[in-house]
Amino acid sequence: MLWQIFGFLIISVVTSNTVTDAAATNQVDPKQFVADASTRYYKLYNQIAEETYSSTDDEDFNTIFTKLATVKRIAAELVQISEEASEYNLESIRDVQVKAALQNLRRVGELFVLGEEYFSSVLINFAALKELSTDKDIEPYLGGANMKDQDDSPLAYYPDIQKIFQQSNDSDELKYYWESWREKNLVWSSINFYTIIEAFQNAAKILDMSVLEFWFRCYNNKEFLKEMDKVMEDIKPAYKQLHAFIRNELHKKYGGSVVNPRGPIPDHLFQQVREQAWQANSVIEPYFSKASLPPYDTFVAHFEPRSMIDAAENFYKSLGLTELPSEFFDKQLKEQDESAESGDCRADIFDLTPYVYMKYCKKVEFRKFLQTHGYLGRVHYAREKRNLPSYFFPSYDLEYPVGEAVILSASTPKHLQTIGLSKDFQFTEPILMNRLFRMGIHTMLNIPLYFVHTKVMNDLLNGTVEIERINKHYWELMEKYAGVEPPSDRPENAIDFPYSFYLDMEENHQTKYV
Numbered sequence: 001m002l003w004q005i006f007g008f009l010i011i012s013v014v015t016s017n018t019v020t021d022a023a024a025t026n027q028v029d030p031k032q033f034v035a036d037a038s039t040r041y042y043k044l045y046n047q048i049a050e051e052t053y054s055s056t057d058d059e060d061f062n063t064i065f066t067k068l069a070t071v072k073r074i075a076a077e078l079v080q081i082s083e084e085a086s087e088y089n090l091e092s093i094r095d096v097q098v099k100a101a102l103q104n105l106r107r108v109g110e111l112f113v114l115g116e117e118y119f120s121s122v123l124i125n126f127a128a129l130k131e132l133s134t135d136k137d138i139e140p141y142l143g144g145a146n147m148k149d150q151d152d153s154p155l156a157y158y159p160d161i162q163k164i165f166q167q168s169n170d171s172d173e174l175k176y177y178w179e180s181w182r183e184k185n186l187v188w189s190s191i192n193f194y195t196i197i198e199a200f201q202n203a204a205k206i207l208d209m210s211v212l213e214f215w216f217r218c219y220n221n222k223e224f225l226k227e228m229d230k231v232m233e234d235i236k237p238a239y240k241q242l243h244a245f246i247r248n249e250l251h252k253k254y255g256g257s258v259v260n261p262r263g264p265i266p267d268h269l270f271q272q273v274r275e276q277a278w279q280a281n282s283v284i285e286p287y288f289s290k291a292s293l294p295p296y297d298t299f300v301a302h303f304e305p306r307s308m309i310d311a312a313e314n315f316y317k318s319l320g321l322t323e324l325p326s327e328f329f330d331k332q333l334k335e336q337d338e339s340a341e342s343g344d345c346r347a348d349i350f351d352l353t354p355y356v357y358m359k360y361c362k363k364v365e366f367r368k369f370l371q372t373h374g375y376l377g378r379v380h381y382a383r384e385k386r387n388l389p390s391y392f393f394p395s396y397d398l399e400y401p402v403g404e405a406v407i408l409s410a411s412t413p414k415h416l417q418t419i420g421l422s423k424d425f426q427f428t429e430p431i432l433m434n435r436l437f438r439m440g441i442h443t444m445l446n447i448p449l450y451f452v453h454t455k456v457m458n459d460l461l462n463g464t465v466e467i468e469r470i471n472k473h474y475w476e477l478m479e480k481y482a483g484v485e486p487p488s489d490r491p492e493n494a495i496d497f498p499y500s501f502y503l504d505m506e507e508n509h510q511t512k513y514v
């Protein structure tokens with residue numbers, strides 16, 4: 001995402017300039033130029049990171065970042081670098097690596113053809129899409145009759161409505177929130193979404209690049225959609241079994257008028273099952289009760305918020321990774337203020353590889369403990385990149401999967417026992433099954449959703465589907481890959497993407513589903 005922001009800042013700064021088709025008379029040796037450019041980049045990243053981090057503002061890093069005046073100055077310098085890169089004649093360069101680096105550096109420069117409007121519009125549209133989930137503008141169900149003290153104040157999707165999905169077993173209530181949130185946001189989500197798509201299409205056209213390639217430009221793997229498709233095939237047999245089990249349980253619980261025992265699962269109930277994977281009272285409760293899960297939160301109750309981070313860091317050290325320097329703990333790590341504590345309270349991560357700045361949540365609970373392992377994966381990964389040239393910094397690589405893999409290992413009974421967190425607890429067979437089944441629900445049911453989100457964007461940008469049909473296409477994919485349908489007939493103009501779609505669109509939130 002930051003790469004995109006830089007891209008668009010660059011655009012804004014240089015529209016008035018013209019590219020000098022400079023005859024390179026006293027041009028620096030290309031290899032030297034690439035090395036210098038890398039160092040210059042690095043310094044600029046540092047400045048931005050430090051300034052954002054040292055802001056006393058309690059907003060999230062990205063919001064602070066968009067307000068910094070110096071960002072524009074720094075962007076101008078980045079533009080300078082890319083302009084200089086464009087001056088090299090690629091034909092005459094033999095060294096493959098240098099050539100690739102120059103091409104990379106050039107591409108950044110090419111973005112400025114878009115003009116200021118796109119820069120300001122795309123940034124604002126992305127921010128607006130995210131805000132749709134935090135604006136408190138949804139009337140509570142039945143005027144607040146189900147709320148504590150019959151409170152009728154309006155609710156936000158996040159965290160209020162999400163919490164209701166974790167607790168409610170009332171299908172009508174969930175359906176009401178599912179529909180109201182989409183209805184409330186219909187106009188703004190479409191405007192913001194369409195504007196972003198249009199901006200990307202225009203940018204790609206000017207750059208003479210396919211819009212698909214432009215959209216996925218940070219990914220190193222060009223075949224990843226194909227590979228995801230293969231994964232979908234691989235998990236299909238297991239997924240179908242799990243789906244059938246859940247559908248049957250939902251049918252027993254809510255009856256045939258709500259859940260067709262042979263059809264797709266209505267989305268509001270599918271969401272409920274996912275949200276309740278670790279809660280009591282879900283459809284799995286009769287088989288695996290919440291009460292018989294290990295007392296996970298008591299395992300970590302003795303921790304201070306900060307010492308959870310140290311414990312997670314020990315895991316990475318035990319893998320043989322270089323210890324994080326004291327500089328990270330002193331200068332790049334901050335505690336969130338109290339206001340962040342409501343709701344899920346995720347860490348705020350500002351990724352300026354090779355630096356990662358982090359505001360962590362003060363809640364001490366097992367889930368946070370695991371999420372911390374994921375965050376540190378990102379920090380380590382970014383740090384390991386510090387010895388690479390900076391044009392590798394923005395590419396998405398393995399930081400998310402590495403974080404997830406570490407989370408899986410760190411949560412095993414064996415590990416918890418080894419580090420002394422679950423000393424007196426006996427992980428019996430039924431308890432292990434309980435844990436595994438809940439993990440299965442939580443993980444397996446989310447995979448098709450990730451895939452559908454990626455495929456929707458892919459098909460739209462590749463022109464496989466017209467923008468007017470995007471919602472229909474979304475539901476076709478949801479039915480095909482997830483076995484899920486909307487809870488009611490949808491209006492022609494609806495855009496029914498969930499909140500997580502916009503998050504996925506903007507950036508990968510690694511531990512979102514933990």
Ligand SMILES: *[C@@H]1O[C@H](CO)[C@@H](O)[C@H](O)[C@H]1NC(C)=O
Pocket residue numbers: 169170253254281
């Ligand atoms: C929902 O939960 C309440 C209390 O836990 C219970 O009395 C009720 O029967 C449940 N309703 C359904 C549809 O399962």
Ligand SMILES: *[C@@H]1O[C@H](CO)[C@@H](O)[C@H](O)[C@H]1NC(C)=O
Pocket residue numbers: 212225458459462463464
């Ligand atoms: C894009 O669309 C073309 C045809 O319209 C198709 O052949 C190609 O496979 C698509 N590419 C991707 C990555 O979806």
